[in-house]
Amino acid sequence: xxxxxxxxxxxxxxxxxxxxxxxxxxxxxxxxxxxxxxxxxxxxxxxxxxxxxxxxxxxxxxxxxxxxxxxxxxxxxxxxxxxxxxxxxxxxxxxxxxxxxxxxxxxxxxxxxxxxxxxxxxxxxxxxxxxxxxxxxxxxxxxxxxxxxxxxxxxxxxxxxxxxxxxxxxxxxxxxxxxxxxxxxxxxxxxxxxxxxxxxxxxxxxxxxxxxxxxxxxxxxxxxxxxxxxxxxxxxxxxxxxxxxxxxxxxxxxxxxxxxxxxxxxxxxxxxxxxxxxxxxxxxxxxxxxxxxxxxxxxxxxxxxxxx
Amino acid sequence: xxxxxxxxxxxxxxxxxxxxxxxxxxxxxxxxxxxxxxxxxxxxxxxxxxxxxxxxxxxxxxxxxxxxxxxxxxxxxxxxxxxxxxxxxxxxxxxxxxxxxxxxxxxxxxxxxxxxxxxx
Ligand code: FES
Ligand SMILES: [Fe+2]
Numbered sequence: 001x002x003x004x005x006x007x008x009x010x011x012x013x014x015x016x017x018x019x020x021x022x023x024x025x026x027x028x029x030x031x032x033x034x035x036x037x038x039x040x041x042x043x044x045x046x047x048x049x050x051x052x053x054x055x056x057x058x059x060x061x062x063x064x065x066x067x068x069x070x071x072x073x074x075x076x077x078x079x080x081x082x083x084x085x086x087x088x089x090x091x092x093x094x095x096x097x098x099x100x101x102x103x104x105x106x107x108x109x110x111x112x113x114x115x116x117x118x119x120x121x122x123x124x125x126x127x128x129x130x131x132x133x134x135x136x137x138x139x140x141x142x143x144x145x146x147x148x149x150x151x152x153x154x155x156x157x158x159x160x161x162x163x164x165x166x167x168x169x170x171x172x173x174x175x176x177x178x179x180x181x182x183x184x185x186x187x188x189x190x191x192x193x194x195x196x197x198x199x200x201x202x203x204x205x206x207x208x209x210x211x212x213x214x215x216x217x218x219x220x221x222x223x224x225x226x227x228x229x230x231x232x233x234x235x236x237x238x239x240x241x242x243x244x245x246x247x248x249x250x251x252x253x254x255x256x257x258x259x260x261x262x263x264x265x266x267x268x269x270x271x272x273x274x275x276x277x278x279x280x281x282x283x284x285x286x287x288x289x290x291x292x293x294x295x296x297x298x299x300x301x302x303x304x305x306x307x308x
Numbered sequence: 309x310x311x312x313x314x315x316x317x318x319x320x321x322x323x324x325x326x327x328x329x330x331x332x333x334x335x336x337x338x339x340x341x342x343x344x345x346x347x348x349x350x351x352x353x354x355x356x357x358x359x360x361x362x363x364x365x366x367x368x369x370x371x372x373x374x375x376x377x378x379x380x381x382x383x384x385x386x387x388x389x390x391x392x393x394x395x396x397x398x399x400x401x402x403x404x405x406x407x408x409x410x411x412x413x414x415x416x417x418x419x420x421x422x423x424x425x426x427x428x
Contacts, residue, residue, distance in 0.1 A: 015372040022364070061395050063383065158382075158397070208397045212382065235365045237335070239381050256364040260383025296334065 001079060001174035003190035004113050005198040006152045007042050007070035008035075009214055011063045011259055012049035018258040019046045025234050026263060027147030027227060028216075038216050041114045042070070042152035055099070055107040060158075062210025063260040067106060067155055068097065070113025072192055080110050083172055103168040104159050104209065118150060123220025123267070140222070147227035149216035153266050154198045156213050160206040162186065169199065178272050179247040181283040187247055194271035196248035213254060215264030221251040224265045228253035232295055243292040247279070252289075311409065312423065314416040317342065323374035326367050327352060330418070330428055335361060337428040338406055339369050340416070341377065341388050347416065349408050350391050351426050354379040355401035377403065 013019045020036070028036035028043055037043030047054055047065075054065045071077050077098065084090050084100045091099045097111035124133035124140070134140060159165045162185045169175035175188040178196050185201030202212055218224050225242050232238060239262050241253035250269040254262040281287040312330055320326045320342040327336030339362075340349045352361045356379065363369050364380035371378050376394070377386040384396030391403030406426055409417040422428070 014378075018364075018368075018372075061383065061385075204397065207399055208382075210383070237361065237364055237366070237380070239360060256362075256380035258364050258368075258380060260378075260380070262381055 001083070001190070002072035002076040002192045003080075003110070003173060003175075004070045004072060004115060004192035005042075005190060005195065006067060006155055006214075007111060007114055008045060008068040008109075008152070009064060009155060009211075010045040010047070010054065010066040010068070012047050012051060012054045012057060012065045013063050013259060014049060015258050016046060016048050022236075022257055022259070022263070025231060025236070026216075027149045038149040038151055039120070040116045040118050040151045042216075044152075044214075058105060058209050060208055060210045061260075062158075064155075064211035064214075065107060066099075066109055068109035068111060069190070070115050071110055073112060076192075077110055077112060080173070103164050104157075104161065106157065115151070120150070120219070123222050141226070145226050145230065147218070147223065147230060147265075149218060149227075149265070151217045153195070153215045153217045153269070154200060155211060156200045156202060158204040158208045158210050158212050159185070159201045160204060160209055162201050162203045165201050175199065176274065177278050178276060179279045179281075181247075181287070182280055184283040186278075189272070194273060196250070196270045196272055211261045213262035213264050215252075215266045217269070218265050218267040220267050224251045224253050224267045227265050228255070229295060231255055238295060241292070242295070243289040245289055246287060247281070311417045311419045314340070314408075314418055317345065317347065317410060317414040317416060319416075320347075323370070324367075325369035325377070327363065327369070328428075330423055336363075336366065338426070339363075339367075340408070341369065343374075343388055346389075347408055347410060348388055348391075349406040349418075350377070350386075350403040351406060351428070353404065354381060354384060355393060355398040355403065356382060356384060356396070 023036035031037045035045050081090050081098055097109050099109050126132045166186045174191045177186040177188050180186040187197035188199045237256050239254040239256050244251050248269050250266045252266050254264045257263045325339050325341045327339040329336045336352050338351050340347050354362050362379040369377050382397050384393050384398050386393050386403050391405050393399050393401050
């Protein structure tokens with residue numbers, strides 16, 4: 001099953017205008033009236049929750065209505081159709097993509113990926129003992145800044161039955177568990193990417209089933225911080241971060257949003273192949289991050305002008 | 309004990325909400341929702357984790373129809389008049405309600421005892 005990762009998340013929201021503004025302020029770019037995309041073409045679709053084209057919502061009222069995965073080619077798509085058709089309805093939609101429910105009731109789509117290959121440098125650093133990543137006379141940061149999310153990274157679901165969820169994605173779709181929080185849930189990656197996770201679960205009571213957060217990859221920790229700070233300056237409210245996770249090593253900064261879930265910026269995630277052995281840790285603050293910073297308004301020592 | 313003036317009822321449009329940060333902590337610690345001439349005030353902490361605030365942007369505490377208070381982290385919905393969570397992760401729990409005083413001149417006041425008691 002050559003699934004590469006999430007191509008698109010489709011939301012049915014309460015306040016369409018607020019969500020579209022959030023998407024733009026976050027750094028996504030308007031593709032058409034309802035689609036907002038990152039640099040590689042992956043993104044989100046924003047519709048009103050009563051839009052007739054949307055699949056039915058989960059009983060929890062979660063605004064995430066569909067998760068669309070990109071797959072390598074038509075053969076991969078056919079393989080998924082064959083596999084899932086064994087025990088459930090698989091619809092083929094007008095655009096050639098397929099749609100089916102997972103074992104928990106999340107609506108999934110699969111399509112030949114629209115993800116474009118990016119050819120962009122990562123954030124660069126210089127350190128004693130290492131060859132400079134950034135050459136002489138090249139500056140590292142600028143106040144002149146626009147956030148440029150690169151690629152839809154991962155989505156996290158609240159699910160009542162993590163064993164059932166993990167089994168479905170592993171056995172039916174070929175996802176691999178890279179690490180896990182005991183009793184909380186596994187981090188999973190599909191076979192077509194080395195990213196530590198494109199999917200993570202948090203065990204919750206059934207009435208909470210839905211989306212917890214989603215995120216796009218940024219160029220590095222500086223962009224995560226600068227993009228997050230720009231959101232703060234626009235009045236958006238931080239939920240958690242900035243900090244750096246342990247599992248996945250990714251930098252994070254989560255914001256509350258009008259999408260009824262948190263939206264994150266992430267950067268510099270670990271890569272793993274099949275030789276990696278999954279680690280396990282107890283959930284909690286100590287194992288969730290190596291450090292947590294907290295933002296405050298820009299400040300500098302020195303007091304008011306004129307003070308020595 | 310003294311009391312703190314929070315503004316006038318007319319400062320909050322009907323069907324809107326406003327956050328307050330009386331101790332200048334850097335983020336709002338409670339909010340007031342106005343419905344007609346009634347005001348409802350709650351501590352700005354979502355019972356889901358009991359440690360984080362509700363809005364995605366300052367003063368944005370309500371859904372688009374001004375029918376419910378919303379926690380933007382995971383979409384919990386609360387009744388405006390009693391703070392009961394009716395949908396979302398903290399269903400069955402409630403926001404912590406704060407007493408206010410409204411004078412005959414429509415001034416909104418909160419007692420310092422309340423500020424202390426609720427750690428606002
Ligand atoms: S923190 Fe409020 S709904 Fe989760
Ligand atoms: Fe994340």
